[in-house]
Amino acid sequence: MNGAEFSEMWPLLSQACWDTLYMVGWSTLIAVVGGLPLGILLVLTDRGGLLQNVVANKVIGQLVNITRSMPFIILMVALMGFTRWVTGTTIGREAAIVPLAIGAIPFFARLVETAVREVDGGLVEAVQAMGGNTWTVVRKVLVPEALPSLISSTTTTIVALIGYTAMAGTVGAGGLGDIAVRYGYQRFDTQLMWITVGILAVVISAIQFAGDAAARALHRRAGRSGPGPRLRLPRTKEPEAADVSDVSKAA
Amino acid sequence: MITTSGLTKVYSSRGREITALDGVDLHVREGEVYGVIGQSGAGKSSLIRCINLLERPTSGTVVVDGQDLTALAGRGPRASRELRRARSRIGMVFQHFNLLSSRTVQDNVELPLEILGTSGKERSRKALELLDLVGLADKAKAYPAQLSGGQKQRVGIARALAGDPKVLLSDEATSALDPETTRSILQLLRDLNRQLGLTILLITHEMDVVKSICDSAALMEKGRIVESGTVGELLATPGSALAAALFPVSGDATGEDRTVLDITFRGESATQPVVSQLARTYNIDISILGAAIDTVGGLQIGRMRIELPGRYEDNVVPIGFLRERGLQIDVVGRTADRPALVKEGAK
Numbered sequence: 001m002n003g004a005e006f007s008e009m010w011p012l013l014s015q016a017c018w019d020t021l022y023m024v025g026w027s028t029l030i031a032v033v034g035g036l037p038l039g040i041l042l043v044l045t046d047r048g049g050l051l052q053n054v055v056a057n058k059v060i061g062q063l064v065n066i067t068r069s070m071p072f073i074i075l076m077v078a079l080m081g082f083t084r085w086v087t088g089t090t091i092g093r094e095a096a097i098v099p100l101a102i103g104a105i106p107f108f109a110r111l112v113e114t115a116v117r118e119v120d121g122g123l124v125e126a127v128q129a130m131g132g133n134t135w136t137v138v139r140k141v142l143v144p145e146a147l148p149s150l151i152s153s154t155t156t157t158i159v160a161l162i163g164y165t166a167m168a169g170t171v172g173a174g175g176l177g178d179i180a181v182r183y184g185y186q187r188f189d190t191q192l193m194w195i196t197v198g199i200l201a202v203v204i205s206a207i208q209f210a211g212d213a214a215a216r217a218l219h220r221r222a223g224r225s226g227p228g229p230r231l232r233l234p235r236t237k238e239p240e241a242a243d244v245s246d247v248s249k250a251a
Numbered sequence: 252m253i254t255t256s257g258l259t260k261v262y263s264s265r266g267r268e269i270t271a272l273d274g275v276d277l278h279v280r281e282g283e284v285y286g287v288i289g290q291s292g293a294g295k296s297s298l299i300r301c302i303n304l305l306e307r308p309t310s311g312t313v314v315v316d317g318q319d320l321t322a323l324a325g326r327g328p329r330a331s332r333e334l335r336r337a338r339s340r341i342g343m344v345f346q347h348f349n350l351l352s353s354r355t356v357q358d359n360v361e362l363p364l365e366i367l368g369t370s371g372k373e374r375s376r377k378a379l380e381l382l383d384l385v386g387l388a389d390k391a392k393a394y395p396a397q398l399s400g401g402q403k404q405r406v407g408i409a410r411a412l413a414g415d416p417k418v419l420l421s422d423e424a425t426s427a428l429d430p431e432t433t434r435s436i437l438q439l440l441r442d443l444n445r446q447l448g449l450t451i452l453l454i455t456h457e458m459d460v461v462k463s464i465c466d467s468a469a470l471m472e473k474g475r476i477v478e479s480g481t482v483g484e485l486l487a488t489p490g491s492a493l494a495a496a497l498f499p500v501s502g503d504a505t506g507e508d509r510t511v512l513d514i515t516f517r518g519e520s521a522t523q524p525v526v527s528q529l530a531r532t533y534n535i536d537i538s539i540l541g542a543a544i545d546t547v548g549g550l551q552i553g554r555m556r557i558e559l560p561g562r563y564e565d566n567v568v569p570i571g572f573l574r575e576r577g578l579q580i581d582v583v584g585r586t587a588d589r590p591a592l593v594k595e596g597a598k
Binding site for chain 1: 303305329330335336337338339341343345347349351352353354362363365366367394396410414420
């Protein structure tokens with residue numbers, strides 16, 4: 001690679017990096033804000049849960065499943081009307097954030113559900129015995145006790161979203177994945193493609209490392225209070241297997 | 252302080268109905284330590300959870316400190332505000348401690364106060380005071396994972412006391428602890444009972460727990476209370492399975508045509524030379540199979556198992572002689588089949 005080429009590439013790459021971070025940042029934020037309550041609701045409304053409501057549980061569960069079974073590129077097209085309504089356009093970074101966030105909400109919700117189910121039912125009982133209501137249980141027990149797992153779930157979601165952004169290029173949103181596809185796949189500029197792939201690998205590794213470190217730090221502080229009895233939070237679904245396929249689908 | 256009447260709990264799962272509690276009438280007096288003992292599956296856990304309505308009883312009433320909790324419950328599955336208020340005045344400690352691993356010891360103790368809406372300053376003052384009371388003042392900033400089992404249970408007790416309860420429910424609080432730690436936790440409960448006038452209802456499968464701290468006890472089997480009363484009353488009840496289990500003497504008859512008696516001495520009668528009197532008066536040979544003296548519920552009790560020659564019918568007169576001396580006599584093997592209280596391991 002000579003210097004002239006690099007100086008041509010550089011503005012392109014830095015803009016792409018920024019676009020990717022912008023889209024991933026906003027859509028992660030929205031996914032967490034939307035997926036956290038949804039995941040908690042999935043646990044609470046389940047049979048034997050604190051807000052047991054079989055109908056609501058089925059409806060939320062199905063909604064999550066349907067959204068998750070849709071390939072991201074189809075979801076993006078399907079949501080165009082909604083995207084226009086929200087952002088006023090269907091093209092560009094802002095427009096890409098809408099389907100990214102909506103695709104990531106159910107993904108994150110399932111991860112939250114798994115994390116929250118791991119919380120010892122005895123703790124829920126203890127807070128109830130103190131006179132706490134369901135909201136207290138969520139705020140003081142479920143979320144803080146599941147926090148290390150929730151951080152890991154967020155990391156997984158961010159990594160999956162970086163994968164999704166590659167497809168956001170089809171609506172002109174830019175980003176690193178878009179460069180790799182356009183220059184590498186469509187123009188046979190393999191050098192630029194490998195540079196983008198390299199940058200993506202570094203970014204993902206850094207995010208994974210930071211997320212793992214944060215989760216581990218919290219986990220170590222809390223230690224494990226022993227395998228207590230898991231009351232009234234029975235596991236019914238196996239979201240993990242689906243999650244793996246989701247990531248590969250997105251990438 | 253705690254009265255349940257006709258308390259029944261039926262669980263139904265997949266069309267099958269399981270009766271966990273079958274018309275339980277329990278009466279716990281103010282200021283006493285009341286132990287409910289039974290094997291696992293006897294319904295103890297359901298009982299204690301029905302007291303603060305963590306489990307909704309199918310029928311029957313629960314009155315704690317003059318307040319009918321079953322009436323507060325409301326119809327829906329969620330606890331009403333009044334019920335939650337009432338629960339905050341009932342402390343509860345658990346077998347597995349149930350401390351929040353993400354909070355420090357002090358923050359764990361403050362949790363009930365946060366729920367009550369106490370101000371931050373008052374919360375930390377109260378929490379430190381309680382930690383001092385349970386002997387863990389130096390561990391306030393530690394996390395539960397850094398504590399031993401006994402220390403965790405002390406935190407659990409401090410937390411249970413945060414709402415200034417009059418009643419403490421203890422759900423197998425010592426079952427996950429080693430014998431030494433069990434003793435120190437029981438001692439702590441006893442001290443709290445005396446210092447604070449705290450009424451304690453505990454459930455356990457360990458007879459030693461009842462023996463060391465309970466004023467009263469009840470035996471549960473298959474969802475029913477089979478025997479209950481103060482420890483003194485139970486020991487004075489001929490054929491009481493609880494009394495026999497609280498204060499066992501062993502020894503089997505050496506052959507057929509022998510009568511085996513358990514003699515229970517209490518207070519004054521312990522000093523009478525009854526055995527030699529019996530031997531001299533009736534000119535019979537008496538073998539002593541086993542004997543023990545112990546303190547149960549603060550009472551000095553002696554029990555001796557002796558063997559007389561001849562069948563029961565031949566020994567009616569000597570047995571009458573012993574009963575006249577004010578001793579409690581149980582004829583071994585003649586009383587209705589005693590339910591054996593087998594010790595079970597910690598769950």
